[in-house]
Amino acid sequence: MAATQVHKRLFVGLLLFALLVLSGGAFVLWTLIFGRAGTALRDVLLAGEIGFLLLVAVGAAGLAAMVAAVLLRRPLRNWQRVVHMAVELLFPLAVGLGRLLSIDRERIQSSFIEMNNFLVRLIGRRVEPPRILVLLPHCLQRSKCRHNLTNRVQNCRRCGACVMTDLLNLADQYGAQVVVASGGTGARREVLERRPAAVVAVACERDLSSGIQDTGRLPVLGVTNLRPHGPCRDTTVDLNQVRDALETFVRGRQVVH
Ligand code: SF4
CATH class of the missing domain: 3.40.50 (Rossmann fold)
Known part of the structure; x- marks a missing residue:
């Protein structure tokens, strides 16, 4: 397996992990909203839930587009903006999660650079x-x-x-x-x-x-x-x-x- 492939997988894997963590947060909020929360608190939680769901939707769409580009070797073109937003949203969380897993920050950044270069080259x-x-x-x-x-x-x-x-x-x-x-x-x-x-x-x-x-x-x-x-x-x-x-x-x- 090429080293660059391993590199890209690390970045994709951590973004996926970050997405799962966000989805978990959305699920917890959901259970609180429909649990015993009072009406006032429920409104606040509902606003938080909408925010979480938006983050999850953008992150999932961007990640799916990125993985599709890698697997199909097709340039992103119209999906570039969504991918950019997903990276902006998930990358800091992915780096934090990587640190929890004792993955060197430089390795994660290097993996992101590898993925970026791959996508730029695909567009050609x-x-x-x-x-x-x-x-x-x-x-x-x-x-x-x-x-x-x-x-x-x-x-x-x-x-x-x-x-x-x-x-x-x-x-x-x-x-x-x-x-x-x-x-x-x-x-x-x-x-x-x-x-x-x-x-x-x-x-x-x-x-x-x-x-x-x-x-x-x-x-x-x-x-x-x-x-x-x-x-x-x-x-x-x-x-x-x-x-x-x-x-x-x-x-x-x-x-x-
Ligand atoms: S190559 Fe240029 S920058 Fe490097 S030492 Fe010589 S003059 Fe300085």
Whole structure:
């Protein structure tokens, strides 16, 4: 079984677990409403029950659409919005439940990124290279380098001392835009200002998973950085994965793993 399949299953499994927990909450409320609750309390419980049922309905529809896309290998298209809402609703609960089961948060986030990439690749949207934004974290830059890339990526001298040289050369080769963001807020601002049609984002699991959720329907392919010196310092990235993500958008082919 491919590792990526295992990855996606973890995310789907935890979303399903979260959905079951919500359904259990709805059931408990239901029994209270039709139990011995007084009239005033019953109205409050009824409002809560309607809220729970709405959450369960959206979560179930989104999860079913996601599983159907994986099994049939068909793009979501009209169901994208529902899936996005389901993920927004269930993901925090899924992470909490994962922690109860001693599943590492990073593993869950990585599984979500895997699922996102799979769904984006299924759609196989073709994007003109200048409308692709390669979004890089500043921790890829050598910590001893004195050039400020977050203001202007062209400040990099491409000296070869860190992976920035290869990344900038790669982006030039494809004609894509590149930006180095100083953090999650900076990355969101760049996306809002530049309005790209697609994003290839490099970051840690935490920043990637929150960033992907924030960008809504904008297709984002996430590439997790490598951290041989620990988090947020002198990180690097597998260039083949970045190239593969760029190829996916430039060629619009359906590369699904
Ligand atoms: S390639 Fe050289 S100039 Fe560019 S960020 Fe890395 S160390 Fe600095």
